[in-house]
Amino acid sequence: MSPAKQRLAITVLILLGVLFVGFFGLRAARAARHIRDGGYGPGNPPPPPSETDVELIRDWMTIPYIARTYGVPDRMLFKELRIPDEGNREKSLKELNDEYFPEQTGFVLDEVKKAIDDHRPPAPPTAPAP
Amino acid sequence: MSDFLLTQVINYGAPLFGLILFLGALGFPIGASAVLIAAGAFSQQGILKWLPTAALGLLGAVIGDALSFSIGYYAKDWVDNRFGKSKAWKNAEEAFDARAGMAIYLTRFLITALAIPTNLIAGGSGIRFRRFMTYDTLGEFTWIVLYGGLGYWFGSQWELVSTFMSNFGGLLLGVVILGAGIWLAARRLRSEPSQELLPKS
Numbered sequence: 145m146s147p148a149k150q151r152l153a154i155t156v157l158i159l160l161g162v163l164f165v166g167f168f169g170l171r172a173a174r175a176a177r178h179i180r181d182g183g184y185g186p187g188n189p190p191p192p193p194s195e196t197d198v199e200l201i202r203d204w205m206t207i208p209y210i211a212r213t214y215g216v217p218d219r220m221l222f223k224e225l226r227i228p229d230e231g232n233r234e235k236s237l238k239e240l241n242d243e244y245f246p247e248q249t250g251f252v253l254d255e256v257k258k259a260i261d262d263h264r265p266p267a268p269p270t271a272p273a274p
Numbered sequence: 275m276s277d278f279l280l281t282q283v284i285n286y287g288a289p290l291f292g293l294i295l296f297l298g299a300l301g302f303p304i305g306a307s308a309v310l311i312a313a314g315a316f317s318q319q320g321i322l323k324w325l326p327t328a329a330l331g332l333l334g335a336v337i338g339d340a341l342s343f344s345i346g347y348y349a350k351d352w353v354d355n356r357f358g359k360s361k362a363w364k365n366a367e368e369a370f371d372a373r374a375g376m377a378i379y380l381t382r383f384l385i386t387a388l389a390i391p392t393n394l395i396a397g398g399s400g401i402r403f404r405r406f407m408t409y410d411t412l413g414e415f416t417w418i419v420l421y422g423g424l425g426y427w428f429g430s431q432w433e434l435v436s437t438f439m440s441n442f443g444g445l446l447l448g449v450v451i452l453g454a455g456i457w458l459a460a461r462r463l464r465s466e467p468s469q470e471l472l473p474k475s
């Protein structure tokens with residue numbers, strides 16, 4: 145390799161390295177902050193097996209998966225969406241939305257979140273302060 | 275792509291998970307690490323059984339690596355004809371041979387972006403297949419335990435750790451590239467004065 149090509153290769157490597165370190169370093173630091181803000185880390189207990197936060201529902205999830213994770217009957221979710229469970233159990237929320245509600249983007253996702261929230265038992269009353 | 279695969283992993287379980295890790299090890303850009311972290315979370319939620327999932331995942335990843343190693347092995351003649359006479363290529367081969375075990379092991383789980391190139395180079399460099407498989411299996415086992423374990427620990431919050439790990443992998447790749455650049459620059463600086471001191475013939 146000629147000295148000029150060597151110099152070019154070294155410059156490209158260093159620039160690319162700095163670019164990667166800067167870009168991914170910042171993103172990794174931001175992700176680490178999110179994790180820390182979520183209260184996770186060594187010594188903290190893992191999250192409960194039954195989820196309660198509906199904001200974690202994504203449109204790649206299927207109805208039976210959501211029902212199991214959130215501890216609700218899957219038939220109730222199909223009933224709320226007014227679609228049959230037969231033939232739809234393996235479809236993602238996005239696929240269901242595209243098939244049954246193509247004009248309403250995100251409708252199935254929102255309906256599922258709402259149905260789970262509505263199905264949740266009311267919080268126990270707090271004891272009055274003495 | 276990842277979203278589609280996650281839906282299918284929920285539906286078809288461990289065999290499909292093994293297939294995804296197999297395709298990932300062959301170099302298909304399907305986000306295998308993210309799927310592995312998600313599989314850990316699915317195990318915690320009781321959707322997948324962790325033992326068969328981990329076993330099939332390990333099997334898929336190791337077979338995929340063996341195949342990409344063999345691609346490098348059978349391309350060796352072509353590579354030798356093309357670059358074999360170059361001194362730089364011979365130096366690179368010798369440097370790789372000296373650190374092959376560590377390179378194979380670390381690229382399985384720490385700098386995963388370099389896993390495929392490492393497999394191809396290892397196949398073409400004359401490293402014995404058994405030696406490659408030993409380090410490869412250890413590395414893939416570490417990958418599955420580490421990433422799958424993080425997914426299991428974080429449960430439904432697995433996306434947080436997946437984002438972190440993918441960016442951390444990019445950061446490490448940047449450190450490796452930067453390190454290589456600095457090392458080459460230092461070597462060049464060392465060799466330049468000595469060349470100037472040589473008597474001109």
